Amino acid sequence: MSENQDFNxxxxxxxxxxxxxxxxxxxxxEEADDCAQEVFLxxxxxxxxxxxxxxxxxxxxxxxxxxxxxxxxxxxxxxxxRTISIDAPVQTEEGEVGLEIKDESRSPxxxxxxxxxxxxxxxxxxxxxxxxxxxxxxRDIEALSYEEIAGITGLNIGTVKSKLSxxxxxxxxxxxxxx
Amino acid sequence: MECPQAKELLSQxxxxxxxxxxxxxxxxxxxACSACKDKLAQLKRYAGTMAALPKVKAPADFLEKVQERIExxxxxxxxxxxxxxxxxxxxxxxxxxxxxxxxIAVYKMIAPEFTAYKLSPAVEKRKALGSTASxxxxxxxxxxxADAAPRAESRxxxxxxxxxxxxxxxLGLTASAAxxxxxxxxxxxALDAQGRVLSLNEVIDVVTRIIGSVEGxxxxxxxxxxxxxxxxxxxxxxxxxxxVKQLEQLAAVSxxxxxxxxxxxxxEVILSLIRPLVVE
Numbered sequence: 214m215s216e217n218q219d220f221n222x223x224x225x226x227x228x229x230x231x232x233x234x235x236x237x238x239x240x241x242x243e244e245a246d247d248c249a250q251e252v253f254l255x256x257x258x259x260x261x262x263x264x265x266x267x268x269x270x271x272x273x274x275x276x277x278x279x280x281x282x283x284x285x286x287x288x289x290x291x292x293x294x295r296t297i298s299i300d301a302p303v304q305t306e307e308g309e310v311g312l313e314i315k316d317e318s319r320s321p322x323x324x325x326x327x328x329x330x331x332x333x334x335x336x337x338x339x340x341x342x343x344x345x346x347x348x349x350x351x352r353d354i355e356a357l358s359y360e361e362i363a364g365i366t367g368l369n370i371g372t373v374k375s376k377l378s379x380x381x382x383x384x385x386x387x388x389x390x391x392x
Numbered sequence: 393m394e395c396p397q398a399k400e401l402l403s404q405x406x407x408x409x410x411x412x413x414x415x416x417x418x419x420x421x422x423x424a425c426s427a428c429k430d431k432l433a434q435l436k437r438y439a440g441t442m443a444a445l446p447k448v449k450a451p452a453d454f455l456e457k458v459q460e461r462i463e464x465x466x467x468x469x470x471x472x473x474x475x476x477x478x479x480x481x482x483x484x485x486x487x488x489x490x491x492x493x494x495x496i497a498v499y500k501m502i503a504p505e506f507t508a509y510k511l512s513p514a515v516e517k518r519k520a521l522g523s524t525a526s527x528x529x530x531x532x533x534x535x536x537x538a539d540a541a542p543r544a545e546s547r548x549x550x551x552x553x554x555x556x557x558x559x560x561x562x563l564g565l566t567a568s569a570a571x572x573x574x575x576x577x578x579x580x581x582a583l584d585a586q587g588r589v590l591s592l593n594e595v596i597d598v599v600t601r602i603i604g605s606v607e608g609x610x611x612x613x614x615x616x617x618x619x620x621x622x623x624x625x626x627x628x629x630x631x632x633x634x635x636v637k638q639l640e641q642l643a644a645v646s647x648x649x650x651x652x653x654x655x656x657x658x659x660e661v662i663l664s665l666i667r668p669l670v671v672e
Contacts, residue, residue: 224455232450242448246457249450253458254465258601283600283610331445352407353442359409378403385431385438392437 220260224253227270230355231277237350238281240339248284252277267364274357274365278347285343330391337387345380348373353381393421398428402435 231252236245255276263272338346351362352373362373385392398421404410405418422429451457603610612624 221455221459224458228450228454229447232454233448236448237445245448246451246454249454250458250461254461257458257462286610286612327446330441334441334445349442353439354445356443359407374404374409375400378400381403381435381438382399385434388438388441389434392434392441 220257223256223260223269223273227273228253230270231273234274234277234350234355235281237335237338237354238278238346239284240335244284248280249277252280255280271361271364274351274355274361278351278365282343282347333391334384334388337384340387341380341383344368345376345383348377349380349384352377393417395421395425395428398422398425399431402428402432405432406435406439 228249232245232249235248235252236242239245239248252273256273259276263269267275338349341349347366348362348368351357351365352359357365359370359373362368363370366373368376398418401410401414401418405415410418422432600610609626610624611626
């Protein structure tokens with residue numbers, strides 16, 4: 214089997230997981246698309262250097278997490294994020310969705326639909342410090358084990374536990390009306 | 393067990409990551425504390441909500457898009473490789489203005505003002521001590537370290553100053569050095585040329601690869617426009633000469649269609665100012 218076929222199979226195998234991770238990290242479909250493509254470009258370039266010291270999925274996830282983190286670090290992203298209006302539509306795979314965040318204390322109680330709920334959760338994740346965000350995405354969304362998360366992030370298990378605990382407390386607090 | 397400790401352990405309890413003894417103590421506390429019990433219930437609801445979030449899938453044409461980018465990159469890289477070959481073609485390539493990456497000014501160190509182009513006392517001292525004393529230079533409070541490399545003559549520095557003022561608004565590479573790392577800022581512009589569309593992302597990617605190859609760290613990346621970006625990145629000081637050499641290859645092709653000529657000569661003068669700031 215040629216190298217390219219191997220690579221294509223790898224993309225097909227991991228694309229959804231990487232895409233979802235990027236989406237939850239970046240909070241934006243378009244950004245996730247570009248970011249996930251970049252992840253696989255990096256995978257393509259470094260595939261020959263992969264020595265199997267970690268599992269292939271850990272390695273791919275590590276590249277994905279680092280790519281997302283680098284992007285989040287860019288001033289451009291931070292600036293754009295600052296200017297996001299809660300009234301502005303959010304890009305999702307199903308087109309634009311308005312966040313329509315309502316002050317529930319003043320509006321009649323109603324069931325939030327799935328998209329709104331998703332957008333609010335996404336916003337709460339995005340508000341987490343980056344180190345907490347990565348563990349929460351990897352654990353609570355990607356359902357990876359603590360060991361895998363430690364392998365991907367380079368954190369020790371104890372740090373993973375404490376960051377996850379803090380992140381979950383913060384999210385429970387932020388989302389208490391939703392959950 | 394008190395509530396604050398119990399609160400810290402709930403997350404691990406949820407994932408069944410507690411040691412048996414801790415688990416038993418926590419369960420004992422939960423029996424007696426309704427507040428912590430509520431917190432656990434909330435945490436379980438939270439976990440359920442997160443697990444139930446829809447998985448966002450990659451678009452159907454994702455693989456094609458990745459393949460396209462790989463192809464575009466190969467093409468781009470072959471052009472870049474072409475730049476590296478010293479040949480008369482270089483002039484023609486420059487005319488293409490595929491990549492305009494001018495490295496201009498520099499010299500921000502601890503107290504970064506580029507006011508003087510003479511050797512500072514710190515540099516004189518470093519020269520006397522040899523290159524290993526560079527660290528001392530970095531810690532020095534000497535206002536400017538603009539060293540004269542052997543090939544740079546004093547008249548070049550005068551001209552260099554003009555170049556800085558001419559370009560610093562749009563292009564530039566500035567370097568500041570800490571004890572063991574160098575921070576660089578670069579502005580680059582990607583231009584379309586002869587029907588070949590270069591995305592800025594690809595140009596950025598080449599630079600980030602260079603940074604990544606020496607385990608450097610991207611600190612900031614700002615896209616000013618569709619074809620211009622500014623970088624700040626930090627690289628190990630020891631890798632500095634290699635990085636500059638690679639960037640220099642890009643800079644060697646710098647030529648904006650409507651800008652005054654920035655040729656290799658300028659780049660050399662400029663680099664001669666950068667080089668002495670780092671541990672070699």
